[in-house]
Amino acid sequence: MIQLHELQFIIPLITICVASVLVLIVEVFSRNREVVFAVTTLSVFVALIITIRDISYSTIILNNFININNVSSGFNIVVLLSVLLSLLESRSYLIKKQINFGEYYAIILFSLIGMMLMVMANDLLIVFLGLEMMSICFYILAGFMRKRIKSNESALKYFLLGAFMTGFLLYGITLIYGVSGTTNLMVLFSNTLLHQEPLFLIGVGLFLIGFLFKIGAFPFHMWVPDVYDGAPTIVSGFMSTAGKIAAVATIFPIILKLNILDYRIIISVVSVLTMMFGNIIALAQTNIKRLLAYSSIASAGYLLVGLAAFNDMALRGILFYTLAYSFMQLGAFIVVGIIEKSSSDNKDFSNISLDSYKGLAKRNPVLATIFTLFLFSLAGIPPFAGFWGKYYLFVAAIKANLIWLSIVAILLSVIGIYYYLKVIVYMWFTDPETDETYIMSPLGTTAIILSIAGTIFFGLFPEIFFELIRFY
Amino acid sequence: MEWKLELILFVLLSVMAVFSAIMMVTRRSPINSAIFLIINFFASAGIYLLLQAQFIAVIQVLVYMGAIMVLVIFVIMLLNLQDESKLSEQFSYKKLTSLLLSVLLFCLLGFSVFFGFSGKFTSISGEAEKLGTAESLGKELVLAYSVPFEIAGLLLLAAVVGAVVLAKKSFD
Amino acid sequence: MLEGYIPIFIIIFISAAFAFLNINLSSLLGPNRPNKEKLSTYESGMEPIGTAHDRFSIKYYMVAVSFIVFDIEVVFLYPWAVSFLNFPKPEMIYSFVIGLIFIVVLAVGLIYEYKKGVLKWD
Numbered sequence: 001m002i003q004l005h006e007l008q009f010i011i012p013l014i015t016i017c018v019a020s021v022l023v024l025i026v027e028v029f030s031r032n033r034e035v036v037f038a039v040t041t042l043s044v045f046v047a048l049i050i051t052i053r054d055i056s057y058s059t060i061i062l063n064n065f066i067n068i069n070n071v072s073s074g075f076n077i078v079v080l081l082s083v084l085l086s087l088l089e090s091r092s093y094l095i096k097k098q099i100n101f102g103e104y105y106a107i108i109l110f111s112l113i114g115m116m117l118m119v120m121a122n123d124l125l126i127v128f129l130g131l132e133m134m135s136i137c138f139y140i141l142a143g144f145m146r147k148r149i150k151s152n153e154s155a156l157k158y159f160l161l162g163a164f165m166t167g168f169l170l171y172g173i174t175l176i177y178g179v180s181g182t183t184n185l186m187v188l189f190s191n192t193l194l195h196q197e198p199l200f201l202i203g204v205g206l207f208l209i210g211f212l213f214k215i216g217a218f219p220f221h222m223w224v225p226d227v228y229d230g231a232p233t234i235v236s237g238f239m240s241t242a243g244k245i246a247a248v249a250t251i252f253p254i255i256l257k258l259n260i261l262d263y264r265i266i267i268s269v270v271s272v273l274t275m276m277f278g279n280i281i282a283l284a285q286t287n288i289k290r291l292l293a294y295s296s297i298a299s300a301g302y303l304l305v306g307l308a309a310f311n312d313m314a315l316r317g318i319l320f321y322t323l324a325y326s327f328m329q330l331g332a333f334i335v336v337g338i339i340e341k342s343s344s345d346n347k348d349f350s351n352i353s354l355d356s357y358k359g360l361a362k363r364n365p366v367l368a369t370i371f372t373l374f375l376f377s378l379a380g381i382p383p384f385a386g387f388w389g390k391y392y393l394f395v396a397a398i399k400a401n402l403i404w405l406s407i408v409a410i411l412l413s414v415i416g417i418y419y420y421l422k423v424i425v426y427m428w429f430t431d432p433e434t435d436e437t438y439i440m441s442p443l444g445t446t447a448i449i450l451s452i453a454g455t456i457f458f459g460l461f462p463e464i465f466f467e468l469i470r471f472y
Numbered sequence: 473m474e475w476k477l478e479l480i481l482f483v484l485l486s487v488m489a490v491f492s493a494i495m496m497v498t499r500r501s502p503i504n505s506a507i508f509l510i511i512n513f514f515a516s517a518g519i520y521l522l523l524q525a526q527f528i529a530v531i532q533v534l535v536y537m538g539a540i541m542v543l544v545i546f547v548i549m550l551l552n553l554q555d556e557s558k559l560s561e562q563f564s565y566k567k568l569t570s571l572l573l574s575v576l577l578f579c580l581l582g583f584s585v586f587f588g589f590s591g592k593f594t595s596i597s598g599e600a601e602k603l604g605t606a607e608s609l610g611k612e613l614v615l616a617y618s619v620p621f622e623i624a625g626l627l628l629l630a631a632v633v634g635a636v637v638l639a640k641k642s643f644d
Numbered sequence: 645m646l647e648g649y650i651p652i653f654i655i656i657f658i659s660a661a662f663a664f665l666n667i668n669l670s671s672l673l674g675p676n677r678p679n680k681e682k683l684s685t686y687e688s689g690m691e692p693i694g695t696a697h698d699r700f701s702i703k704y705y706m707v708a709v710s711f712i713v714f715d716i717e718v719v720f721l722y723p724w725a726v727s728f729l730n731f732p733k734p735e736m737i738y739s740f741v742i743g744l745i746f747i748v749v750l751a752v753g754l755i756y757e758y759k760k761g762v763l764k765w766d
Contacts (some may be wrong), residue, residue, distance in 0.1 A: 001614055001738055016624065021752050026635065028759035065619040110630040117623065129623045134628060140634035146643065154636070171581075179588065185578035202581070246616050521649065531719050537716045543708045549700040554651070614739040616665030621742065624720060625749040628713050632753035635709040636762055639702055 009068050012047035012076070014073075020109035021044030027102030040105040041087050043281055044131045046111070048080040051464040055469055056140070067122035073318055074248035074469035075119045081454075082241040082326040083112050089334045092236045092441035099145055109240070115246035120129055124173045124174050124183040124207075127250055131169070131214070134246060135162050138239055138241055142231040145252055154230025161223050162213070163179040169210025177201030178335055201209045205266075211251035215244055215300045218273040228293035233340050233352070236289060237333025240296045243323045248300075252307050252318050267407050271304030275409060279416040286354050287338050291419060292329070295378055295435065298416055299325055305409045307391035313396035316471065321389030324458060328377040328386050331451030334444065335371045342438045350427030351436075357423060359432030367438055368427045370452060377455045379412050380421040385458040392462075486611050487516035502548040506541065514536045520628055524600040706762055708762050 007014065023036050051073055058069045058459065094100040114133030121127045139162065143155025176467065177183055179200045194200050213220040228236040253265065278298030285291040299321075306317040336352065339360075343351035351357075361368035377384035388415060397406040440448075459466055466472060489512055496508035517532035602608055613621055636642070685692040724743050731739055757763055 002618060002736070011500070020626075021749065023631075024752055024756050028756050050617055063616055101635055101637070101643070107630065110626065110633070113626060115621075123618075125620050126623070127619055131624070133627050136627070136630055136634060140637055143638055146638070175585070180526045197588070199584055202584050218612060390513075475645065493688060511697060519743055527723065531691065535712075535715055539708075539712045541714055543705075546705050550705055571656065572741045591766060606723040606726045607730065608727070610723030610725070612728065613723055613731075615735065618742045618755055621720065622745055622749075625717075625746040629749050629753045631736055632710070632713050632757060635713070636757060639706050641702060641711065 002062055002280065004225050009057055009059060010066065010120075011054075012051045012080075012122075013113065015043050015047045015050070016109055016113050017118065020106055022114065023106045023109060024244075027106065031102070033100055036102040037087075037091055040109060041084070043109070044080060044084045044087060048077065048084060051076050051080060052468070053260035054335060057238060060186070064119050064125045064186070065126050066117075067185070068120055070469050070471055071253060071315065071319070072120045072249070074118055074471060075245065075322065077113070078319075078326050079115050079119065079242050079246050079325050081248070082245065082330050083108065083238070085326075085330050085334070085451055086238040086242070088450075089237075089337060089441075090234050092439075093232065093337050093341055097145060097232065097378050098147045099232070102324070104141075104144060107137045107140050111141070111243070113167065115242060117423055118246055118250045121250065122185050124229065125184065126252075128170065128173060131210075131247070131250070132166065135166065135214070136241060137398045138162075138243055141235045141239070142227055144235060145232055148230075150230040151232065154227045154231075155203065157221055157230075158227045165210050165213035165273070168206050168213075169343035172203045172206030172208075172210060175199050175206065178233040179203065185257075187256065194219075195258065195260050201260065201262065203471045204255075204260065205261075208251065208255065208263075211247055212270065214247040215251075215298050215303070217300045217304060218268055218277050221274065221277060221297045221300075224297055225290045225293040228296070229287060229289045231287065231334060232277055233301060233337040236293070237330050238336070239391075240293070240333065241326045244296065244300065247325060248303055248318065248322060252303070253315065254305060256310060256314060258321075264310060264402075267304055267308040268402065271301045271308055272408050272412075274298070274304060275301030275412040277301075279412050279419075282388045282419045284300070286417070287352055287359065288354055289352050291354075291423070292332055292336065295416070295420075296329060299329070299378075302390055302409060302413070303308035304392055305405055306396050306404060307472065308405060309396035309400035311396060311400050313392065313399050315394030316466070317389070317394075318390050319469075319471065320385075320458075320462060320465060324377065324455070327458070328374045329386070330454065331448060332371065332374040332378065334447055334451065335367060338438055338440060338444060339365065342436050354423065354426055355433065358430040359428045360427040362436065363432050364438050365439075369447060371427065372424050373455060375420040375424055377459070379417040381417070383456075383459045385462070388459060388462040394405060418441040478522055482519065485518040485522070487513045488512075489519070503545070506544050506548060509544065510537055510541055513541075515641075525604040527604055527606045530606075705764065710762065711756060713753070714750070717746075720746065 019039055019042075022403075023039055026032065026035050027040065027303040039146060055070055055073050055077075057073070060067050065076065087105075090108075091100065092105065094104060113132045114135075115139065116130075116133065117126055119128030121130060139155055142158050143152050145151035164408065174184065176188065179197050180188060180194050182188065188194065192201045209220065213223075216224040226290045233241065245361045255267075275298050278296075278301055282291055282294035285294060303321055304319055308320070309317075340351045343356075360371070373384065377386035380387045380390045388410075394406040395402075395410055397409070492508045492515060496505045496512060499505045499508060505513070513536045515533060517529045520532060521528075521530040559578040716766065721743070724739065724746075728743075730740055
């Protein structure tokens with residue numbers, strides 16, 4: 001039985017749950033989208049503040065289902081931050097695309113519940129339920145532009161592949177349960193005798209496959225560009241940051257704590273191939289959303305480099321990279337959304353080819369500068385946050401004697417700089433083809449300012465984040 | 473190994489399940505596939521019953537053979553597949569590769585499950601019959617598993633909203 | 645242990661046999677003299693067009709999805725309801741609250757569907 005006082009540890013989660021139901025009720029009874037938006041944003045903000053306030057909690061509660069510690073809270077902060085930033089820009093984008101329904105906010109909150117649960121899970125059952133909750137919401141969000149064929153296609157593709165991969169995940173959980181007789185993660189971590197069982201290893205492998213799909217790692221990455229391309233831009237930003245970070249935050253600590261070194265070689269190979277695919281295919285892209293999708297595949301590869309290290313530095317690098325990534329990737333997607341929605345024709349996804357970025361600096365130097373900063377950070381150029389993310393990850397790999405892996409990773413991220421620079425050259429050194437002006441809503445501007453501030457601030461003082469979450 | 477009633481039933485049901493599964497994927501008409509899927513669900517319900525999981529068996533019949541199959545047939549009607557033959561008859565190396573890889577995965581999993589579990593669970597514990605009832609499941613569900621229970625409720629709510637958003641004809 | 649299910653098996657067998665017999669009995673017993681006209685599809689004197697597979701309206705699908713979701717809700721509620729009366733008092737109250745939250749959450753889903761007009765067949 002749950003004791004009532006245990007609930008004080010999950011106030012952020014309860015806030016989001018209550019808000020999601022409230023949003024639905026407001027939507028059906030008053031249809032006032034301003035109220036819906038206000039409730040949603042406020043609840044996420046409150047949850048974020050409370051999570052930061054309660055960072056020192058470290059406990060296992062609710063019948064051993066939920067594990068709260070500074071790492072899970074740290075990841076929750078990152079997830080909540082990226083949800084908040086994408087919510088701020090969502091409103092004006094949805095209004096422009098004529099899909100400003102209250103359901104959007106409800107579904108965002110539902111997926112947030114899934115993500116937070118998954119990150120705090122201490123039981124494979126909760127991991128599965130959280131992942132399903134998040135994924136189902138993502139399928140819906142990808143198809144949220146109900147009348148656009150491309151959006152429908154992206155939702156269907158994502159759903160079919162996602163449901164299939166969930167099968168792998170569930171089969172993995174079944175095997176783990178069959179061998180150990182428990183789904184409790186703490187028991188699974190401590191029972192080292194179990195880690196020799198071949199069935200257990202296969203179970204963990206299948207479990208990992210299910211998550212590699214969500215993260216978008218090779219060879220389960222094919223859906224990423226198609227889905228991000230077809231989904232509403234702000235949703236692509238949301239999925240590629242919050243969704244990916246939540247999946248990373250769930251599986252990576254589990255794999256690190258299981259500490260099965262047999263997996264190191266598999267993870268290293270997967271990470272090299274992921275980085276290769278992401279960075280090399282991105283070179284040929286002419287569509288900015290697909291380019292960012294491939295860049296997000298490459299990011300999954302960098303994170304896997306950290307995972308392959310299996311040491312103390314690994315978690316540090318993963319935590320910091322996700323933080324930096326949430327600012328820079330979401331910031332880039334917000335800029336793409338702003339440019340897309342100011343297109344004069346309201347056709348299917350206009351203004352997302354690289355051509356529409358020609359001469360952006362001459363038309364709107366502020367927007368061009370901001371986008372350049374995000375791209376620099378994604379490319380890993382100091383002094384932005386993206387650089388430190390990669391730095392911590394690669395140092396972890398070097399410390400684990402995986403010098404070949406870090407050299408390959410550095411080489412591939414140097415290749416990656418080329419396609420980011422290509423966009424920057426388009427913006428600054430070519431002549432504009434159109435004379436569109438870009439409208440920035442006040443809330444969207446706030447989101448961009450916050451992302452820029454985060455990218456620069458954590459680039460200059462990376463250690464402050466670890467101070468904040470008391471992770472040394 | 474003695475041929476008890478359970479063993480005979482198990483062999484019968486598993487042959488039925490495998491046969492109907494193969495028939496399901498090889499039929500040309502999707503409606504025929506759906507009917508073989510129902511037979512497959514029925515056989516697995518029987519196997520659950522042999523494993524003393526009465527409640528799961530009943531749910532398998534009620535939800536899978538009832539509700540899920542309604543949905544499957546509606547989806548088939550909705551998709552309106554005209555050229556079913558075109559989908560299945562073309563040969564390509566892609567299909568051959570995926571077939572080989574599937575067989576490989578099947579062998580890997582089959583062998584590891586077989587050798588991993590063989591000799592471990594030879595008899596069903598006496599308590600199993602009591603554990604599989606709805607009553608004992610309900611007790612566990614409410615007392616020990618109340619957190620997943622509530623989350624499942626929220627998940628269903630999200631599914632309701634999602635279905636309406638994606639499939640309602642006139643929206644807003 | 646399987647003896648308890650024998651009546652169920654008998655019912656399943658009888659119902660399957662009854663359905664099978666009734667479908668096939670008439671063709672077995674009745675006279676069978678087919679010709680071309682008799683074998684052609686009868687559609688009120690019209691020539692049949694297309695296949696029997698006709699595309700359904702998505703409205704049916706909406707009903708089916710709602711049905712499934714609430715069917716699964718029943719799956720959860722059934723063990724909850726059966727175990728309810730056997731609890732001692734504190735557990736009973738706890739169980740009641742847990743079940744109440746679950747039902748309220750799904751009632752919100754039902755209200756949502758009702759208000760959105762999903763249950764209307766317009």
